[in-house]
Amino acid sequence: MDTQESGDLLLPRSRQANERLHAMIPGGAHTYAKGDDQYPDDLAPVISHGRGAHVWDVDGNRYVEYGSGLRSVSLGHAHPRVVEAVRRELDRGSNFVRPSVVEVEAAERFLATVPTAEMVKFAKNGSDVTTAAVRLARAVTGRARVAICGDHPFYSVDDWFIGTTPMSAGVPAATTDLTVAFPYGDLAATEELLTRYRDEVACLILEPATHTEPPPGYLAGLRELADRHGCVLVFDEMITGFRWSEAGAQGLYGVVPDLSTFGKALGNGCAVSALAGRRDLMEWGGLRHSGDRVFLLSTTHGAETHSLAAAMAVQTTYAEEGVTARLHALGERLAAGVRDAAAGMGVADHVVVRGRASNLVFATLDEHRRPSQPYRTLFLRRLLAGGVLAPSFVVSDALSDADIDHTVDVVAQACAVYRKALDAGDPTPWMGGRPVKPVFRRSV
Known part of the structure; x- marks a missing residue:
């Protein structure tokens, strides 16, 4: 009944x-x-x-x-376009010892959907890619501290974030001490924090919008602060991606982060997430640069073809419907x-x-x-x-x-x-x- x-x-x-x-x-x-x-x-x-x-x-x-x-x-x-895309790839095999052509197609589709990004790497969940963004920012800047927007509820299961929550058991204090918080919408407080920890903050990471719209000029102001203090600006677009616009909050508000992370709606229930951003930063996790290698993302299942096919079907459906x-x-x-x-x-x-x-x-x-x-x-x-x-x-x-x-x-x-x-x-x-x-x- x-x-x-x-x-x-x-x-x-x-x-x-x-x-x-x-x-x-x-x-x-x-x-x-x-x-x-x-x-x-x-x-x-x-x-x-x-x-x-x-x-x-x-x-x-x-x-x-x-x-x-x-x-x-x-x-x-069980959206029919997504189910059909997944079924088609499952019949062709879903994971191989070398990259599949589906990885090329999925990357091209994603970068066409989010044109503010120049490179993308796929994974399975949001924590994978937010932590990769933090590691990359630390490698690029040579700095250890991470500044999170303290008004937003969740960024990662990993120590750099979970250690700041009431569920901090098992996280060393030395790790938690490297994460500091800034309030959403308050540029003056954020500048004070960056000044207090001058040349120590690797990145500012935040959800660009949540249950409140960003105050006028706020995201642009964060962009300017990050540039002036030499830190990486990271937008966590797990929720805003697709729900705010197909290109996320960055596409709606016109402020381009250095790195951004997507997931959730990207796969319509299939496990897929994405780290995207500037080529000169993302290449630190690749093979075509002269610096020390960054172990950015290396996931056995990050490029499962059926999940990437689901993501492409989602993007097509959003655009066409x-x-x-x-x-x-x-x-x-x-x-x-x-x-x-x-x-x-x-x-x-x-x-x-x-x-x-x-x-x-x-x-x-x-x-x-x-x-x-x-x-x-x-x-x-x-x-x-x-x-x-x-x-x-x-x-x-x-x-x-x-x-x-x-x-x-x-x-x-x-x-x-x-x-x-x-x-x-x-x-x-x-x-x-x-x-x-x-x-x-x-x-x-």
């Missing part, structure tokens, strides 16, 4: 599958953001399959899904509906939609308008009961107007319960158990 046709959601098979997952896999998932601690008690569905904007769990419940694959499945699950514009239109429709529903139930100051239309998130605020995990738990529980799986409101191209209308109806029902909890001054009776937890926390 579809969840939207049932009362309280029951997930006995998912609960059993979660126990099996935890018995064999640390955390019960291969990405912490997919952990069952991110969902209400006993309401962490284990997915059986997906098609388009819908997924089905092992209990047979169907959901409208948002944030698909942590923003990676932007065209929808105007996907980025549609993502924005769908997001605008959803955001307007959710805001109207929240206002109609008197919780517009507590259920808040934020971000660019193609990359919407929501905040759940308590009676004092502070972020609240208990109220998030209540909200997620009601969404799930209505057949909406939404850790965020990030849209995919596969959503229909009917999907969004259904989502807005479910949000309205959730907001009605939210209002009751606010009036009672306590969401506990509607939580159904312990609150959901933040991903980055020191203790279990």
Whole structure:
């Protein structure tokens, strides 16, 4: 039975599958953001399959899904053009002892899509390429410090970043001490940091935009600061790539970084990421220069032909079907509906939609308008009961107007319960158990 046709959601098979997952896999998932601690008690569905904007769990419940694959499945699950491209290459073999001609074609396609870059190297996930960018910047500049934008949540699983989070166990302090942070949108504070660590900072790395647009002149100002202080400017375009424009935020805002990293939407769920940038920097990781060699990226599976074929199919689909514009239109429709529903139930100051239309998130605020995990738990529980799986409101191209209308109806029902909890001054009776937890926390 579809969840939207049932009362309280029951997930006995998912609960059993979660126990099996935890018995064999640390955390019960291969990405912490997919952990069952991110969902209400006993309401962490284990997915059986997906098609388009819908997924089905092992209990047979169907959901409208948002944030698909942590923003990676932007065209929808099992997209026919991507599936066909992958199937075609699988029949031809997927990995060889020498480069495949597909690697040439994929590089040409990527550099045509992101013309601000001159060379590209592919890998499997975002951490591969952000860490490669940091290593390359250190090699080129001869400097050890890395400056990260501290307002952005995630850059890599590697020590240079994870050591700065509450989950820093296992990372030597000497490594963490080499990473410093600057605030987003504040050029004066960034210049002060670069002056304090004069000639020590190898790179500035940031997401060029997230849930807020860059202030006017900000990215251009960072470009000027990086040039003046002799450090490398790195844009992490994991999220902004394709969702902001086909060429990422750099293509939209017209500011060219020295290096940039792409992933997520690039493969529509297939494992592929990219480090791209200036030829004179990228060649440090190659064979045609006179300096010391940089071990930039060397991955056995980085050039699997089926993943590169998926990336090419994604880029073709975006270009031919105007996907980025549609993502924005769908997001605008959803955001307007959710805001109207929240206002109609008197919780517009507590259920808040934020971000660019193609990359919407929501905040759940308590009676004092502070972020609240208990109220998030209540909200997620009601969404799930209505057949909406939404850790965020990030849209995919596969959503229909009917999907969004259904989502807005479910949000309205959730907001009605939210209002009751606010009036009672306590969401506990509607939580159904312990609150959901933040991903980055020191203790279990």
